[in-house]
Amino acid sequence: MxxxxxxxxxxxxxxxxxxxxxxxxxxxxxxxxxxxxxxxxxxxxxxxxxxxxxxxxxxxxxxxxxxxxxxxxxxxxxxxxxxxxxxxxxxxxxxxxxxxxxxxxxxxxxxxxxxxxxxxxxxxxxxxxxxxxxxxxxxxxxxxxxxxxxxxxxxxxxxxxxxxxxxxxxxxxxxxxxxxxxxxxxxxxxxxxxxxxxxxxxxxxxxxxxxxxxxxxxxxxxxxxxxxxxxxxxxxxxxxxxxxxxxxxxxxxxxxxxxxxxxxxxxxxxxITDANTAYAAFVAGDVDGIAGVPSTELVKLLATDDRLHPYDQLRVSFLRLNTKSEGLSNPKVRRAINMGFDRKSYLEGLGNITSVPALGTVPSGLILDGKDFREVSGDNGLKATAQVEGARALLAEAGYPKGEGLPVYRLHCPDTMLKEAEIVQQMLLTNLGIKTEIKPVDTKLWFPMMVEGKYDIAFGGWGGDYVHPMTFLELFTSTAYDNATGWANAEYDGLINKARVATNEAEALDLMVKAEHILMNESPIVPILFPSxxxxxxxxxxxxxxxxxxxxxxxxxxxxx
Missing domain, CATH: 3.40.190.10 (Periplasmic binding protein-like II)
Structure with a gap:
């Protein structure tokens, strides 16, 4: 390992x-x-x-x-x-x-x-x-x-x-x-x-x-x-x-x-950890550049200020689902959460007008064999809006109609993300009948908590280390420390290992697309957005x-x- x-x-x-x-x-x-x-x-x-x-x-x-x-x-x-x-x-x-x-x-x-x-x-x-x-x-x-x-x-x-x-x-x-x-x-x-x-x-x-x-x-x-x-x-x-x-x-x-x-x-x-202070310094000419802007200024700046430079990030944000937790050990329950998640309303609730709903783990713009991985892999049967009917049907098949019989899950979030957690909490309850209790955690204690499996549902994300789909997909192999979901799938591991050594890009692309499909069907994570x-x-x-x-x-x- x-x-x-x-x-x-x-x-x-x-x-x-x-x-x-x-x-x-x-x-x-x-x-x-x-x-x-x-x-x-x-x-x-x-x-x-x-x-x-x-x-x-x-x-x-x-x-x-x-x-x-x-x-x-x-x-x-x-x-x-x-x-x-x-x-x-x-x-x-x-x-x-x-x-x-x-x-x-x-x-x-x-x-x-x-x-x-x-x-x-x-x-x-x-x-x-x-x-x-x-x-x-x-x-x-x-x-x-x-x-x-x-x-x-x-x-x-x-x-x-x-x-x-x-x-x-x-x-x-x-x-x-x-x-x-x-x-x-x-x-x-x-x-x-x-x-x-x-x-x-x-x-x-x-x-x-x-x-x-x-x-x-x-x-x-x-x-x-x-x-x-x-x-x-x-x-x-x-x-x-x-x-x-x-x-x-x-x-x-x-x-x-x-x-x-x-x-x-x-x-x-x-x-300068306060965005408003940094923005004021930029406006006053005290700094030549700033690494972010207050979201309250974004709409105005996008329309009026060409000093603003929007960009896509090589990242994905998601929810981790602890596959060792009661109910979440069932892939049908996890897939139901994935299908029942309303990415569009999540972004709207945050006033986020620049990020893109994530229907997979790999962002757009990563090219193999002349093809964009995201376009080839497709939407994995997911949508930007919630597929409530299909998600509820999966819960029922798993033995939890309308979420009945599932425990109250711990929904862990960094202490800076209470609003995000509240949106997710209400979404899971409304769409699936799944109840959660929000557990804010100091960011310094965040990842050790997940590695130790002391969570049920938790916010997470990954920034690519290099410009290739593998940087996102290798994260969920059974030997990856940062997997932190308890999920292991021998077929997934085999596809990733073959893709790692493939010298033909078409072959590597095919192997990784198949791997992402398995990942999304099993749903140890729920992709939410590709940040901008x-x-x-x-x-x-x-x-x-x-x-x-x-x-x-x-x-x-x-x-x-």
Missing amino acids: KRLLTYIFTLLLVVAVVVGCTPQAAPTAAPTQPTQAQVPPTAAPTKAAAPTAAAGPVSFHYAFLDEPPGIDPTIFQGGTQSTIYAALYEGLVTSDEKGNIIPGAAASWDVSADGTQYTFHLRDGLKWSDGKALTAKDFQYAWLRALDPKTASNYSWFVEMFIKNGTPFAEGKVTAEEVGVKATDDKTLAVTLNNPAAYFLQALLAGVWLPVRQDMVEKDPAQWALNAATAISNGAFKLTEYKIGSYITAEKNPYYWDAANVHIDRLKFSF GAIMMQKYVTNWFISPASTLYISPAVITK
């Missing part, structure tokens, strides 16, 4: 704020990854000429609506961190605005004919932000550190999923020399996978794969990433201060290989972009004020 799958809780937008990592158009599908050996371009595509930057030192100030629990890339992952990491670090590969994988620290790479071996060739002259040479050994150290149980990385599972002998190493059964990551020289990193994975390059965009400096980490393993003296990085910017609870500041990294195309000298990320968000950016900030994986890339931005 994977030791630790991090839970990425996705708020079921939106009562107080429409929030996002950063602005974007609707996600663009990732390009098809090669199924045979291929050497990508040795340099990023030629960049368009940037607007003329402002004279003198240029500053950029962006306000997040939350503060991450940490910014050690090996340990902490999340939407806010991804934007911070994109500014401070650079992995082997990076993304352009269309989601194409392009060279980052690696100038090129080779892939073996069977798709299990990748050889990355680093750029010449790479340096850390203190001027010391960056080598392939820095990547090897970072990946092994992620696998080390002592690190307690919440993404160790992600490295294990791909890298040969990653799990045995994490379990202490093999040595580091037997793990499938080796620096064969200062500029070459040889990687061996557990099996072919056409989406491996996409997966490398996650923060856990970023290089970190061993000597800096060992000076203060718990705090090194928060201190400017030890937070040595290899990206466009380097940390200058982190004031916990307030802000992060950074300055341009003169040793970054592409520093000539970085037009910002000083960078500030503030943490909106952020604001001042007009004088140009050339920034967000990838389809919802990461803001601010390093190419130009400030023209």
Whole structure:
């Protein structure tokens, strides 16, 4: 079993704020990854000429609506961190605005004919932000550190999923020399996978794969990433201060290989947890961008302010159903809840005018074999509105007509989501006769409660780690720690395992579509919505972009004020 799958809780937008990592158009599908050996371009595509930057030192100030629990890339992952990491670090590969994988620290790479071996060739002259040479050994150290149980990385599972002998190493059964990551020289990193994975390059965009400096980490393993003296990085910017609870500041990294195309000298990320306060700061011109807007302003801003940038997120929000609970152990009861859920009225009740009802687990825009997964998989027999008659018939077949005989279920929600819980509570009672008792829980205690099975029905969600349907479907395999529903289905596991190693995209698509159909028929979860968000950016900030994986890339931005 994977030791630790991090839970990425996705708020079921939106009562107080429409929030996002950063602005974007609707996600663009990732390009098809090669199924045979291929050497990508040795340099990023030629960049368009940037607007003329402002004279003198240029500053950029962006306000997040939350503060991450940490910014050690090996340990902490999340939407806010991804934007911070994109500014401070650079992995082997990076993304352009269309989601194409392009060279980052690696100038090129080779892939073996069977798709299990990748050889990355680093750029010449790479340096850390203190001027010391960056080598392939820095990547090897970072990946092994992620696998080390002592690190307690919440993404160790992600490295294990791909890298040969990653799990045995994490379990202490093999040595580091037997793990499938080796620096064969200062500029070459040889990687061996557990099996072919056409989406491996996409997966490398996650923060856990970023290089970190061993000597800096060992000076203060718990705090090194928060201190400017030890937070040595290899990206466009380097940390200058982190004031916990307030802000992060950074300055341009003169040793970054592409520093000539970085037009910002000083960078500030503030943490303003009240959306109204952040919006007021934006209106006053005190910040250049904000990562969300109050929902009360959304309709007006959509109609009148082109500084607002709505975007689709690579996420799904759902209800988890504990399959070990009385009644919920019956798939007909779970399917009845899925069919009887009125997604349209849920969104209307929240005033959410941007998100889309979810009739499956995989959002739109993920392309395999030239086809959108969501379109091929279809609606799974679900509708945006409740199918009350059919749902009640299923309950009756299960022996619970009109919900009679079912216990009063615990409906767990984060303590910030009482309105959402009240809508669900009334919906289940009205449509199905199912009674619930709302149980608010501190968000810090949220996922441990679910993993321990101390719930009946609970709000949940997942943010994709890479631009591929597998990032959503693997979550519900029987060995996935984050499944947290108690559901296990051997046929589902088999389809997912076959899709993981499929080298033909048409075959992989067919396998994953079949898997989603099983998941929705069994209904250990009830998909609710595919979240959309909106952020604001001042007009004088140009050339920034967000990838389809919802990461803001601010390093190419130009400030023209």
